[in-house]
Amino acid sequence: MMINHHPDDATILAYAAGSVTEGFSLVLAAHMENCPHCRRRMAEANALGGELLSELQPVAMSVNGTEDIWSRIDKASDAEIPEPTIPESVDGVPGILTPYLPGGIDQLPWRSLMPGIRQYVLNGVESGRGSVRLLSIAPGTTIPHHTHLGSELTLVLKGAYTDEIGRFQSGDLADLDDTVDHQPVVVDNEPCICLIATDDRLRFSGVFSRMLQPLIGI
Amino acid sequence: MLMLAVTNLFPESEEKVGVSVTETVDWLVSVAEKRDRYAFERLYDHFAPRIKSYMIRQGADEASADDLAQETMVQIWRKAHHYDPQKAAVTTWIFRVARNLQIDRLRKHRLHEVELTAEAEHKDQGYGSHERFEKRPDEDKLRSLIGGLPEEQMEVVRLAFFEGLSHSEVSCRLSIPIGTVKSRMRLAFDKLRMGMGEEI
Numbered sequence: 431m432m433i434n435h436h437p438d439d440a441t442i443l444a445y446a447a448g449s450v451t452e453g454f455s456l457v458l459a460a461h462m463e464n465c466p467h468c469r470r471r472m473a474e475a476n477a478l479g480g481e482l483l484s485e486l487q488p489v490a491m492s493v494n495g496t497e498d499i500w501s502r503i504d505k506a507s508d509a510e511i512p513e514p515t516i517p518e519s520v521d522g523v524p525g526i527l528t529p530y531l532p533g534g535i536d537q538l539p540w541r542s543l544m545p546g547i548r549q550y551v552l553n554g555v556e557s558g559r560g561s562v563r564l565l566s567i568a569p570g571t572t573i574p575h576h577t578h579l580g581s582e583l584t585l586v587l588k589g590a591y592t593d594e595i596g597r598f599q600s601g602d603l604a605d606l607d608d609t610v611d612h613q614p615v616v617v618d619n620e621p622c623i624c625l626i627a628t629d630d631r632l633r634f635s636g637v638f639s640r641m642l643q644p645l646i647g648i
Numbered sequence: 649m650l651m652l653a654v655t656n657l658f659p660e661s662e663e664k665v666g667v668s669v670t671e672t673v674d675w676l677v678s679v680a681e682k683r684d685r686y687a688f689e690r691l692y693d694h695f696a697p698r699i700k701s702y703m704i705r706q707g708a709d710e711a712s713a714d715d716l717a718q719e720t721m722v723q724i725w726r727k728a729h730h731y732d733p734q735k736a737a738v739t740t741w742i743f744r745v746a747r748n749l750q751i752d753r754l755r756k757h758r759l760h761e762v763e764l765t766a767e768a769e770h771k772d773q774g775y776g777s778h779e780r781f782e783k784r785p786d787e788d789k790l791r792s793l794i795g796g797l798p799e800e801q802m803e804v805v806r807l808a809f810f811e812g813l814s815h816s817e818v819s820c821r822l823s824i825p826i827g828t829v830k831s832r833m834r835l836a837f838d839k840l841r842m843g844m845g846e847e848i
Contacts, residue, residue: 439837440830444815445759447808448747452757459760469762473736474841477785479747480739481794482809488697489704492714496689499696499718503725511726514763526760556757580816607815609827629814 431464435602437583446475453557453627457583460524460625461603463516522600523587527625535623546571560628567616575613580630582606589622591615667694669787672738680728692721699746705810706750716753720746737787785844793843801836804829
């Protein structure tokens with residue numbers, strides 16, 4: 431997988447700090463599953479977190495000594511906690527998404543949003559005032575001009591689109607904020623399936639698009 | 649006499665000097681391999697008060713901060729075998745355990761993260777060798793680089809790491825545009841990575 435578009439440095443730092451929504455962390459983890467370059471950046475951002483932690487002014491524990499911690503450890507199961515495993519990637523879709531896509535990407539109960547665009551909302555993923563959803567966009571379809579009140583992370587799972595920034599294909603991640611007003615167009619002959627997380631509502635620029643917004647619910 | 653007085657005034661800075669990076673690695677590895685209670689107590693003495701401090705910064709009250717610091721230490725005991733000294737510093741690994749617990753308990757959600765497994769590394773063939781394996785960053789170098797960052801960059805970094813503020817929340821707190829928050833973060837991270845010798 432040749433990946434050309436990556437999350438912003440400021441996004442990686444926020445991710446390591448733990449100050450992003452769960453939805454953002456899911457999209458970032460899905461990107462990193464196939465991107466050693468960003469895993470490396472994440473390791474460095476985590477190392478920064480570790481340094482900051484070790485430089486914090488210590489606050490004495492309320493109980494002196496280690497008796498309490500041992501009784502707590504002995505009360506907890508001593509079983510070692512297994513390492514979390516990520517399911518195998520199926521058909522190019524990152525494995526970390528598998529639990530959220532029951533039956534696989536082709537079996538999802540997609541809902542039509544407008545001609546050429548179908549969506550599936552991933553429920554139960556904390557997203558602030560935003561959401562996490564999959565969009566399946568037919569070839570040649572254009573998404574109306576819009577900007578974002580907060581930020582938007584878009585990970586391409588299948589197919590490709592182009593916009594003012596460039597061409598985005600499988601594995602690429604677009605990291606957009608309110609300074610970007612873009613109009614993506616799906617290219618090539620297959621539908622483009624994207625995983626999109628927002629942490630606030632989108633803002634469509636045109637009058638017609640604004641009328642659509644309540645209907646689409648994005 | 650004077651030396652003794654100084655030591656008593658700053659017990660934590662004395663203690664910090666007293667714990668080396670190698671020691672923390674040895675302790676955690678010994679906990680993982682031998683269930684070494686003595687080594688665990690050394691980790692506890694050093695890290696629990698810092699984790700408690702972190703939890704307070706994240707908004708926990710005194711009692712919950714104690715509880716969360718203890719719970720983090722329980723997890724360190726039970727997950728010690730996940731630690732790979734080739735890949736990460738002990739502080740980095742402990743930071744992640746504390747951070748994930750804090751997100752789970754204080755914010756009531758999860759932080760998804762991809763662990764780098766051996767198979768994943770295997771699949772990554774085709775990338776440059778400098779990117780194929782995660783290597784433990786040099787902590788001493790990182791520490792001095794952090795010390796050299798301008799205060800206005802450190803301020804946004806600390807608000808994100810310690811108070812869990814998002815870019816827009818940092819922007820509100822400091823009354824500066826969100827673009828400025830992000831560019832300060834980029835500058836800070838860039839300087840650290842350049843200093844660590846990254847080819848990015």
